[in-house]
Amino acid sequence: MPPVPTAHYVFLSAALFTIGMIGVLTRRNVVIILISIELMLNAVNINLVAFSNLLQSVNGQAFAIFVIVDAAAEAAVGLGIVIALFRNKETIQADEIDLMKW
Amino acid sequence: MNFLELIWMIPLFPAAGAVAMLLFGKKMPNWLVSIICPGMVFTSFLVSVGAVYQLSSLPERQFEKILYSWVPGASFQMANGQLSNLGADWGFLLDPLSSIMILVVTGVGFLIHVYATGYMSHEGGFYRFFGYLNLFMFSMLTLVLANNYLLLFVGWEGVGVCSYLLIGFYFHKKSASDAGKKAFIANRVGDAGVVLGMFTMLATFGSIRYTNVIAQAGSGNFHIGDAAITAITLLLFIGVTGKSAQVPLYVWLPDAMEGPTPVSALIHAATMVTAGVYLMVRSNILYVLSPDTMAVVAGVGAFTAIFAATIGIAQYDIKRVLAYSTVSQLGYMVLACGVGAFGAGVFHLMTHAFFKALLFLGAGSVIHAMSGEQDMRKMGGLAKKIPYTHATFLVAALAIIGTPLFSGFFSKDEILWRAFISPVGSGILLYGVALITAGLTAFYIWRLMFMTFYGESRVDHHAAHHLHESPPVMTIPLMVLAVLSLAGGWIGWPTVLGGSNHLEHWLEPVLGPGAKILEEHAAHGEHAHSTEYMLMALSVIVAFSGLSLAYYFFIKNRAAGDSIAQKFSGVQKLLENKYYVDEVYNAVFVRGMVMNGGEALSKFDARVIDGGVNGVAWFTRLTSTASMWWDKWIVDGAVRLTALVVNLTSYPARILQTGRVQLYAFSILTGLLIFFSYYLFK
Amino acid sequence: MQSVLPSLFFYALATMILVSAVVTITRRNAVHSVIWLISTLLGIAGLFLHQHAEFLAAVQVIVYIGGITVLFLFVIMLVNLDEAAKKKQFAGQWKIVVICAGALLAELGFFIFKGAEGFYFAEPAGGSLQPNTQLIALALYRDYLLPFELASLLLLVAMIGAVVLAKKDLK
Numbered sequence: 035m036p037p038v039p040t041a042h043y044v045f046l047s048a049a050l051f052t053i054g055m056i057g058v059l060t061r062r063n064v065v066i067i068l069i070s071i072e073l074m075l076n077a078v079n080i081n082l083v084a085f086s087n088l089l090q091s092v093n094g095q096a097f098a099i100f101v102i103v104d105a106a107a108e109a110a111v112g113l114g115i116v117i118a119l120f121r122n123k124e125t126i127q128a129d130e131i132d133l134m135k136w
Numbered sequence: 137m138n139f140l141e142l143i144w145m146i147p148l149f150p151a152a153g154a155v156a157m158l159l160f161g162k163k164m165p166n167w168l169v170s171i172i173c174p175g176m177v178f179t180s181f182l183v184s185v186g187a188v189y190q191l192s193s194l195p196e197r198q199f200e201k202i203l204y205s206w207v208p209g210a211s212f213q214m215a216n217g218q219l220s221n222l223g224a225d226w227g228f229l230l231d232p233l234s235s236i237m238i239l240v241v242t243g244v245g246f247l248i249h250v251y252a253t254g255y256m257s258h259e260g261g262f263y264r265f266f267g268y269l270n271l272f273m274f275s276m277l278t279l280v281l282a283n284n285y286l287l288l289f290v291g292w293e294g295v296g297v298c299s300y301l302l303i304g305f306y307f308h309k310k311s312a313s314d315a316g317k318k319a320f321i322a323n324r325v326g327d328a329g330v331v332l333g334m335f336t337m338l339a340t341f342g343s344i345r346y347t348n349v350i351a352q353a354g355s356g357n358f359h360i361g362d363a364a365i366t367a368i369t370l371l372l373f374i375g376v377t378g379k380s381a382q383v384p385l386y387v388w389l390p391d392a393m394e395g396p397t398p399v400s401a402l403i404h405a406a407t408m409v410t411a412g413v414y415l416m417v418r419s420n421i422l423y424v425l426s427p428d429t430m431a432v433v434a435g436v437g438a439f440t441a442i443f444a445a446t447i448g449i450a451q452y453d454i455k456r457v458l459a460y461s462t463v464s465q466l467g468y469m470v471l472a473c474g475v476g477a478f479g480a481g482v483f484h485l486m487t488h489a490f491f492k493a494l495l496f497l498g499a500g501s502v503i504h505a506m507s508g509e510q511d512m513r514k515m516g517g518l519a520k521k522i523p524y525t526h527a528t529f530l531v532a533a534l535a536i537i538g539t540p541l542f543s544g545f546f547s548k549d550e551i552l553w554r555a556f557i558s559p560v561g562s563g564i565l566l567y568g569v570a571l572i573t574a575g576l577t578a579f580y581i582w583r584l585m586f587m588t589f590y591g592e593s594r595v596d597h598h599a600a601h602h603l604h605e606s607p608p609v610m611t612i613p614l615m616v617l618a619v620l621s622l623a624g625g626w627i628g629w630p631t632v633l634g635g636s637n638h639l640e641h642w643l644e645p646v647l648g649p650g651a652k653i654l655e656e657h658a659a660h661g662e663h664a665h666s667t668e669y670m671l672m673a674l675s676v677i678v679a680f681s682g683l684s685l686a687y688y689f690f691i692k693n694r695a696a697g698d699s700i701a702q703k704f705s706g707v708q709k710l711l712e713n714k715y716y717v718d719e720v721y722n723a724v725f726v727r728g729m730v731m732n733g734g735e736a737l738s739k740f741d742a743r744v745i746d747g748g749v750n751g752v753a754w755f756t757r758l759t760s761t762a763s764m765w766w767d768k769w770i771v772d773g774a775v776r777l778t779a780l781v782v783n784l785t786s787y788p789a790r791i792l793q794t795g796r797v798q799l800y801a802f803s804i805l806t807g808l809l810i811f812f813s814y815y816l817f818k
Numbered sequence: 819m820q821s822v823l824p825s826l827f828f829y830a831l832a833t834m835i836l837v838s839a840v841v842t843i844t845r846r847n848a849v850h851s852v853i854w855l856i857s858t859l860l861g862i863a864g865l866f867l868h869q870h871a872e873f874l875a876a877v878q879v880i881v882y883i884g885g886i887t888v889l890f891l892f893v894i895m896l897v898n899l900d901e902a903a904k905k906k907q908f909a910g911q912w913k914i915v916v917i918c919a920g921a922l923l924a925e926l927g928f929f930i931f932k933g934a935e936g937f938y939f940a941e942p943a944g945g946s947l948q949p950n951t952q953l954i955a956l957a958l959y960r961d962y963l964l965p966f967e968l969a970s971l972l973l974l975v976a977m978i979g980a981v982v983l984a985k986k987d988l989k
Contacts, residue, residue: 038828044930046832050839050858052923057843059802059919060912062905065848065894067798069855072886073839076862079874087869092947095871096957102881103969107976109886113893114983120897121986129909132795798909805918812925 043084051077064119064126068112075105139186140199143228146183146238147281149176150273157270161263170253173266177249177273181242188235197645200283200347202227207286212338215364220342229283229346233646236482236639237280237414240489244406245273247613251497252398254609255504265305265396272298276407280414285334285344288415292330292379295408296323302403303395312394319388326378326385330415333371340364346418353421354649360425369422369429372415373436380412380466383440387718389463393455397500400455405462405496406489413466413485416473420650424476434474434558438569441467443715445576449583450711453510454499457584461536462492464573468551471570475563476654477554478647479640483628484547486639490624491535491544494617498529501606501614502588506599512584517593521603524611526589528618533585535621537578537679543625548574549672550630556671567671574675578682586690632668827868835861846907848894852887859883873951 050073057070079098086094120126153176161169191199207224214220230238249269256265275298279291296319304316337344341352352358358365376382381389392404403409416423416433423430441464448460465488472481503510505522519526535542538549552574556567595603605611629635689697701708710716838857845851859882866875947953958966 038825041930041933042828042832045927046835048923048926048930049836052919052926053836053839053843055805055922056916056919059798059805059915060908061843062907062909063848065890065897066843066845066851069848069851069890070843072855072882073842073858076859076882079878080862080865083866083869083871083874086871086947090947092950092953092957093961095874095947095950095954096962098871098874099877099954099958100962100965100969102877103973106881106886107972109889110976110980111983113889114980116893117896117984126897127905128798129796131797799911802911802915802918805915805922809918809922809925812922812929816925816928 040084040088043080047077047080047084050074050080062127062129064116064128064131065113067128068109068116071112072105072109075101075108137186138190139183140190140194140230141201142183143187143199143201143230143281144203146180146187146228146242147274147277149180149183150270150277152176154267154271154274157263157267161267164263166257166262169263169266173270174246174249174253176270177242177246180273180277181239181246184235184238184242187230188239191230191232191235198229198231200227200229202283214342215339218342220338222338222344224284224286224344226287227283228281230281231646232642232644233414233417233482234280236486236642238277240486241273241276241280241407244489244493244617245276245402247616248398248402248406248493248497251401251500251610251613252396254607255398255500256396259396261305265302268298268301268305269399269402272302272403272408276411279411283346285337285346285349288418289327289330289334292375292411292415293327295403295411296320296327296379299323299392299403299408302399303392305395305399309394315388315391315394319392322385322388323378326375329371329374329378333368333375336364336368336371340368349419350421350649353425354653358425360653361427362425365422366426366428369419369426370432372419372422373429373433376412376416376470377436378412379415380409380470381440381463382412382436382467382470383443386440386444386463387721390456390459390714393453393459397455397496397503400459401493401496401500404459405492409462409466410469410485410489413469413473413481416470417478417482417646420473420478420647421653423473424650424654430474430476432474434471434555434566437467437469437471437474438555438566438573439467440464441471441573442569442576443467445573445580447711447714448580449576450708452512454502454512454515454584454588455496455510457512457580458492458495458499461495461577461581464577465492465536468548468570468573471555471566472551475555475558475566476651477551477558478650479643480547480550480554482643483625483639484551487535487543487547487621487625490617491532491621494528494532494614494621495536497610497614497617498525498532501525501610502529504606504610505603506595507602509595509599512587514594514596514599515588516591516595517589518595518603519589522605524605524614528611528614529585529589531618532621533581535625536581537683538574538675539679540676541622543621543623545676546625546628546630549675550628552675553668553671556667571675571678575678575682578679579686582683582686583690586686591691591694632665824868828865831861831864831868834858835865849891852890852894855890856883856887859887870947871950873954 054070054073054077057073058067061067061070079101082094082098082101084094086092086098116126119131123131125131153173156172157164157169164172187199191197203226205223206226207222211219211221249266252265252269256262259265272295275291275294277291279288279295282288282291300316300320303319304313306312307316334344337349341349343349343352353365378385389404389409393400395404423433444460444463444467448457448464451457451460465484469481469484469488472478472484501522502515502518502525505518505525506515509515531542535544538545552567552570555570556563558566593600626635628637628639630637689700713719835858838854838861842851842854842858845854859878863875863878863883866872866878
């Protein structure tokens with residue numbers, strides 16, 4: 035019996051991604067939306083590492099590091115925006131921020 | 137020195153200038169900026185001249201320099217099932233067509249840079265202006281020198297961005313920043329067409345490199361009227377209507393006059409707006425393979441030409457008249473492409489770059505002299521006060537109406553002649569429209585001349601005090617351009633007048649294959665030279681009657697002019713408000729999407745009733761009381777019906793614009809779901 | 819027995835990750851959400867270890883759990899969340915979103931397991947990438963040097979951007 039089929043890793047990643055996506059699309063709290071985005075990025079990492087292991091190539095892991103770098107940058111800027119938003123609009127509910135309407 | 141190997145440096149000089157300005161320009165004194173930026177463009181011009189000179193001695197007159205493989209080969213499946221590689225290089229192609237473009241862009245661009253150092257000397261953000269201007273030169277040169285459609289698109293987007301930045305240069309003025317956004321959004325619609333066209337091209341030819349596409353299209357594997365090619369050309373043409381300001385996307389160009397005048401001259405008259413024409417000429421072989429597209433192109437071009445010319449008649453802002461004139465002249469170029477006269481299109485592009493840049497710079501000099509006044513009703517009698525501007529403006533005005541021996545005469549007549557003998561569509565109709573447009577052009581340009589330079593002065597006291605000729609740094613570029621406007625057309629001296637049309641021969645390698653296909657499949661009757669002489673004489677007569685009409689109305693007998701305007705006040709109002717196109721677009725695309733129905737309906741109603749009733753009022757007077765009924769029920773009813781239809785059709789678009797990001801993201805999810813389901817159930 | 823244990827490890831971790839993730843996105847209190855996020859991230863770090871990506875596991879713990887989640891906690895402290903906690907938790911479209919996302923997951927699962935048969939990716943090759951840290955270092959500093967430098971630039975830009983955004987008043 036082989037250890038664990040890669041397909042299971044990929045499915046785990048897809049499931050985690052879907053959970054993150056549901057979080058992004060349904061929660062009203064912007065901070066939790068950002069947390070959900072972190073979940074989605076981690077789903078990607080699981081995938082990358084699984085294939086890195088399958089193909090015996092370190093490239094996947096290098097890319098996972100880039101994804102983490104990206105996640106850090108995104109979290110910093112995203113949370114900066116949340117603070118600026120809260121200061122100006124007194125709310126962090128995603129559906130109360132609809133400036134793009136006009 | 138081998139300049140051909142150095143063509144990749146032509147766009148690089150202005151890029152270096154732009155980087156220097158945008159990073160360190162704030163600290164530089166103005167004199168340094170006005171040396172660096174025009175200097176960079178001048179260096180590009182010198183390299184271009186050297187490269188074109190060396191190109192002319194190559195037997196095949198084509199030189200490709202590939203710097204590196206930019207998008208390396210990812211393989212994909214073409215529509216016919218073959219595999220192909222998406223290979224796009226950062227490569228430059230110098231051939232007769234691009235050589236004309238780079239000479240025009242760097243040459244005219246240099247003159248305008250020099251002029252701008254004088255014009256902008258009292259403005260804030262001097263370095264920013266020149267940084268953007270140099271960035272624009274870089275993008276434009278990339279656009280015309282690219283060896284594949286993808287790199288062309290990089291330049292295409294780049295000039296769009298620079299246009300946006302420069303229109304909104306006075307960003308503290310709301311109208312300017314709005315105009316910038318309008319230009320950007322209108323162009324975006326067109327750009328989507330170009331991208332789709334590029335994808336279709338990849339699927340059809342498996343390549344987006346010019347040489348490959350042209351070789352495949354000319355190989356005979358594609359018959360005339362091939363559906364895929366028609367799709368490609370139509371999609372590319374959508375991009376052309378955006379960039380080259382054709383109906384229906386022309387609306388941004390008149391508003392673009394909010395930018396500084398050198399910008400209007402460089403970007404919105406001489407270079408960027410001709411990018412669309414360049415794209416069509418570059419793909420000429422695809423266009424000749426698709427007669428349907430050619431008919432659309434010719435129709436749109438002719439309609440734009442006459443439509444914009446009629447609006448130009450009733451405008452009072454000196455720059456707006458020129459803007460509509462530009463739209464109209466671009467219509468000529470597109471018409472030329474539509475009737476298969478690509479050479480004539482390029483020829484007119486070139487002469488138009490000279491005389492329209494001169495007109496705009498002259499207008500800028502007038503505005504400069506008038507301390508910022510742009511309304512022609514407050515000018516008049518300026519000829520004595522600003523003699524150099526007047527003299528050069530006169531040359532341009534004679535050139536644009538097609539006075540014999542001036543550059544506009546040769547290029548415009550070439551287009552008229554080719555429209556007349558056109559194998560595409562009904563040539564006589566196209567010719568008629570173009571001829572009327574020529575008359576209208578003469579009328580509105582000379583209306584501008586008479587209102588600005590001649591007659592009694594209507595300048596107000598304050599401005600009259602400051603009235604002065606511009607400094608030499610502005611007038612010298614005007615003089616150079618005046619010489620070019622006069623003599624620039626001589627390289628295309630037609631054979632019937634004893635010349636040899638050098639331009640046509642020079643472009644032969646680019647246009648030859650397309651022309652051959654066109655000739656093979658069109659019954660080409662012989663046309664006597666006498667017909668050509670007659671048409672030339674006719675267009676000169678029409679132009680000069682337009683001129684004399686303008687003279688009669690605006691100098692000799694102003695009362696007659698006013699009374700005519702009174703009598704047709706409905707038409708006058710319609711033209712002055714540019715056929716209400718902006719209002720309709722605003723109601724349908726802007727307001728319709730964001731506002732609640734009732735409000736949009738009532739505003740749209742009010743504007744259209746206003747326009748419709750004004751336009752129809754004079755007509756009703758003629759048809760007396762019987763038309764009261766007509767007015768009340770049919771006209772108003774039609775107006776209300778239109779408004780209702782617009783309101784209903786914009787409803788789906790409106791409910792999508794909720795402004796809530798999560799719903800937008802949700803649409804991505806549904807798209808993904810549909811995409812996967814398609815493969816699931818396939 | 820030897821081969822059963824690793825897969826048991828995997829399924830335990832997978833359960834932990836998914837359960838924590840679901841709890842993360844359903845908590846009313848944002849602080850609780852972050853705590854559960856940490857649990858998810860730890861599970862993923864365990865998964866990395868399980869696949870012999872030791873360096874990545876360490877990075878995951880240090881950068882994610884040590885850095886990013888703390889950042890989240892800080893922001894939650896800065897922003898007044900008592901108001902938000904009393905309000906409705908989910909946006910109005912949550913039912914349809916869950917249905918659509920479930921359908922998408924089902925389709926993805928179908929494709930993955932259908933592909934697992936036809937495609938060869940069912941069988942992980944033997945062996946592991948060792949020495950892991952050295953290999954990653956070679957990849958980052960030799961093969962992906964330019965992207966690496968670009969990533970550092972990105973971080974710099976993000977840092978400055980975050981400072982500017984969060985500053986009280988510009989100028």
